[in-house]
Amino acid sequence: MNSAMRPYFGRSSRLAVALGLLALSGLAARPALAEERAKDLFGAEKLPAAAAAQSIGFYSKGCFAGGVAIPMDGPTWEVMRPSRNRRWGHPAMIAVIEKLSRDAAADGWPGLLIGDISQPRGGPMLTGHASHQIGLDADIWLTPMPSRPLSIAQRESMSATLMVDEKTHLVKDALWKPQHTALLKRAASYPEVERILVNPGIKKKLCDTVKGDRTWLRKIRPFWGHDYHFHMRIGCQLGSPNCKAQEATPADDGCGKPLAWWFTEEPWRPNKNPDAPKARDVMTMANLPKECRAVLDAPGPASAEAATYHGGAIPVAVAEPEAPPLPATAASGTAGLPGTLNAFTSTPEVGVPVPRPRPPAH
Known part of the structure; x- marks a missing residue:
């Protein structure tokens, strides 16, 4: 284990117990914040909660403790838009990204440009995504x-390549290479990865061109946007009893009627209420699981470097003695949530407005 990580994770057991007592006793700090916007509170955090790694809630309504950062630079990756401070994730997520970067390089992909992962403690973001929480x-x-390292200024300003024609919703054939297909296939091959969101045009391109083994295509899910990047999602991890799983993808390759719907007029009709607030903009702490209060108020590591992942293919947190999880208290604002949720089904009633049917971001 990297020595730089020991001060951060060595205290995890004591901190997890403290967080649990805090949540159980109802003494979580800042009780008056129940009506403040959660995105403002989580967006202001610069460092993670120093506790055992644990995801809490659902992908679009939750938080996490024990997060680690992927290094800004690696032999086969670079972090983009560093000023956003969204290079944090569960140790298992960071491990998968690093593994993908190495495997993809062996497959012929020059290296990964990494976009948003999560904020240091997760939660709703100030801008952009509904998920990534x-x-x-x-x-x-x-x-x-x-081939040449990007400067910080270049990482902030460089534009990604749009792979899909906005009018036809089809992939620009001149831009799509076999290496793109190989990269997505490699990511989908990992058992930890449950789904990969791409633009419908990219899904169609894969459906039209992939030969031989097509079983991995079931993980490739069409969604609005995602025309310059793909969104990789892993499942709930051990040690996260309050993480709500998403239902499994269908067993078929997803190249039939569900995909055909994306090439009708219905998905692209103008939004009838474009000024309606997004869920993240009105979500308060009362709408998040109660454990997120303790996560928000937990102490952090001494620095970002102290919580930067240096564990290779094995999550650092796994090598440490398992700390007691945060208590399984009832989640305020999430009563009635089903055990599994799906981004392609209607949003359950959870005390916040339902997101628009055609979200500009995921």
């Missing part, structure tokens, strides 16, 4: 890493 989502650009 529990440390189990990551965006990977479909633009390969350049």
